[in-house]
Amino acid sequence: MTGTAHAKGGEIGGSGREYFLNDALSGTANHHLFFGRPGDRAYSGDWDGDGVDSLAVRRGNQYYLHDSHSGGPADHTVAYGRADDEVLVGDWDGDGMDTLAVRRGNLYLVSNSLSGGSADHTFAYGTANDVTLVGDWDGDGMDSLAVRRGNHYYVSNATSSGPAEHVLAYGHVSDRVLVGDWDGDSDDSLAVRRGALYLFKDTLGGGPADRQAVFGREGDAVFVGDWDGDTVDTLGVRRGTCPALGTTSNQASGSNPLRNLSTVTGDSMRVGSAACYERVVLEFNGAGPVPGWQAAYVDLVRNEETGEGVHPPFTGGAFIHIHYAAWETGEPAGEPPFSGPRRIVPDGFRALREARLLGGFEGISDIGIGLDQVRPYRVTWLRDPVRMVVDIYTG
Structure with a gap:
C-alpha cells in the first residue's frame, strides 16, 4: 500500500x-x-x-x-x-x-x-x-x-x-x-x-x-x-538567479531610532515591481537628514492611539508596520500637502496587496504594508530627494 x-x-x-x-x-x-x-x-x-x-x-x-x-x-x-x-x-x-x-x-x-x-x-x-x-x-x-x-x-x-x-x-x-x-x-x-x-x-x-x-x-x-x-x-x-534579499526579522536604524527626528516631510508614495522583488517608495520634501525608523511584521496593523485595528482593515495575509521620525504630510503648518495617493491597492502584483499611510503625531509617522504572506523584506533610504524604499522579496 x-x-x-x-x-x-x-x-x-x-x-x-x-x-x-x-x-x-x-x-x-x-x-x-x-x-x-x-x-x-x-x-x-x-x-x-x-x-x-x-x-x-x-x-x-x-x-x-x-x-x-x-x-x-x-x-x-x-x-x-x-x-x-x-x-x-x-x-x-x-x-x-x-x-x-x-x-x-x-x-x-x-x-x-x-x-x-x-x-x-x-x-x-x-x-x-x-x-x-x-x-x-x-x-x-x-x-x-x-x-x-x-x-x-x-x-x-x-x-x-x-x-x-x-x-x-x-x-x-x-x-x-x-x-x-x-x-x-x-x-x-x-x-x-x-x-x-x-x-x-x-x-x-x-x-x-x-x-x-x-x-x-x-x-x-x-x-x-x-x-x-x-x-x-x-x-x-x-x-535560481535571484540573490537573497532582506529578512523577516524586525529592522531598525538604531537602538532608539525614533529619537532621530528629521525636518523632511512626506511628499508622495508609489509602488513598482521587478524580477525578484516588489517595491514601495515613500518620497520626502525639503532638506534634512534621513529619519530614524523601525519596521516589523505584526499580527494586525493597529491605530497608535486606540490600539485597535485600523479601518478599513488591511488587505493581505501578512502585514509590515513601519514607523519613521518625520512628518507625514502638510505638517508642521506651512509645509506643502501630500501630493500622491495615501493608499495604493495594486493590481497584478505577486506579493504586494496594499500600501497605506496611517498618520503622524509629534513628528513620528507610520505606514502599513499588506502582503500575500510573510516574505523577506528590506528597508533602505536614498537621498536627493530623501526616499524610503521597502523591497519585498519575490524571487
Missing part, C-alpha cells in the same frame, strides 16, 4: 529550473535535477499515487506534471481553472493521488482527478485575505485546509464550510511556515523557517519545536515533499 500523498498546498515560489531534494531533515541533497523553465510557477505532489512526491510546473492554466526526480518532458499535461487563479495541491478524496484546487477569494473549487472540466466539489472557508495551508491534520488520508492569521491557525478536517475544528498559536508573526508529516505518523503539523534554520513540530500545538535542522541557503525557495516514499516529509529547495 502506498502512503498518504504529501503535497503541501501552495506554489513553491522563487525562480530558476534547478531543484535540490533531501530525503532527511539534515545533510546534503539526495536528488539534484533541472526541470521546466526559470520563470515557471512550480508545485510538488504525488501525481501517480506511488507514495513519492515530484514536481509540476504551470504556464497560465496549463500544468506539466512529472512522476520522477529527473528532467525531460512531462508525464502528464492538464488544463484547469483560469490563468490568474491561486492554485492549491492536495489529496482531497483519500485515493493517494494529489490533484488541484483553485482558490477565488474564500471559495475553493476542487478537482479529484488530473483533468479539465468542472470542479468536483466547491466550498467556502475563511476570508479572502487569509493565508491558506493544506495538510492532512487528522491522519485520515485526506487533505483539508487551515488558514493563518498572524501566528494563529484555524484548522479544518473537512473540505467544507463551517467553524475550525482546532485553533492554535505557533511561532512568531514573522515566521515563514511549512506543513508536513515530519515523523511519519500520517498526520501533518507545522514547521517554521528562520533563514536557513527550520524548527519542526510533530503535533498541532504550541510549545518548543521537537527538532530543528539547517538546510540550503537563506534566499532559497523552500518546499515540502516525501521524495523517497518512506512516509516522512522532508525539504526541497528551488534555486
Whole structure:
C-alpha cells in the first residue's frame, strides 16, 4: 500500500529550473535535477499515487506534471481553472493521488482527478485575505485546509464550510511556515523557517519545536515533499538567479531610532515591481537628514492611539508596520500637502496587496504594508530627494 500523498498546498515560489531534494531533515541533497523553465510557477505532489512526491510546473492554466526526480518532458499535461487563479495541491478524496484546487477569494473549487472540466466539489472557508495551508491534520488520508492569521491557525478536517475544528498559536508573526508529516505518523503539523534554520513540530500545538535542522541557503525557495516514499516529509529547495534579499526579522536604524527626528516631510508614495522583488517608495520634501525608523511584521496593523485595528482593515495575509521620525504630510503648518495617493491597492502584483499611510503625531509617522504572506523584506533610504524604499522579496 502506498502512503498518504504529501503535497503541501501552495506554489513553491522563487525562480530558476534547478531543484535540490533531501530525503532527511539534515545533510546534503539526495536528488539534484533541472526541470521546466526559470520563470515557471512550480508545485510538488504525488501525481501517480506511488507514495513519492515530484514536481509540476504551470504556464497560465496549463500544468506539466512529472512522476520522477529527473528532467525531460512531462508525464502528464492538464488544463484547469483560469490563468490568474491561486492554485492549491492536495489529496482531497483519500485515493493517494494529489490533484488541484483553485482558490477565488474564500471559495475553493476542487478537482479529484488530473483533468479539465468542472470542479468536483466547491466550498467556502475563511476570508479572502487569509493565508491558506493544506495538510492532512487528522491522519485520515485526506487533505483539508487551515488558514493563518498572524501566528494563529484555524484548522479544518473537512473540505467544507463551517467553524475550525482546532485553533492554535505557533511561532512568531514573522515566521515563514511549512506543513508536513515530519515523523511519519500520517498526520501533518507545522514547521517554521528562520533563514536557513527550520524548527519542526510533530503535533498541532504550541510549545518548543521537537527538532530543528539547517538546510540550503537563506534566499532559497523552500518546499515540502516525501521524495523517497518512506512516509516522512522532508525539504526541497528551488534555486535560481535571484540573490537573497532582506529578512523577516524586525529592522531598525538604531537602538532608539525614533529619537532621530528629521525636518523632511512626506511628499508622495508609489509602488513598482521587478524580477525578484516588489517595491514601495515613500518620497520626502525639503532638506534634512534621513529619519530614524523601525519596521516589523505584526499580527494586525493597529491605530497608535486606540490600539485597535485600523479601518478599513488591511488587505493581505501578512502585514509590515513601519514607523519613521518625520512628518507625514502638510505638517508642521506651512509645509506643502501630500501630493500622491495615501493608499495604493495594486493590481497584478505577486506579493504586494496594499500600501497605506496611517498618520503622524509629534513628528513620528507610520505606514502599513499588506502582503500575500510573510516574505523577506528590506528597508533602505536614498537621498536627493530623501526616499524610503521597502523591497519585498519575490524571487
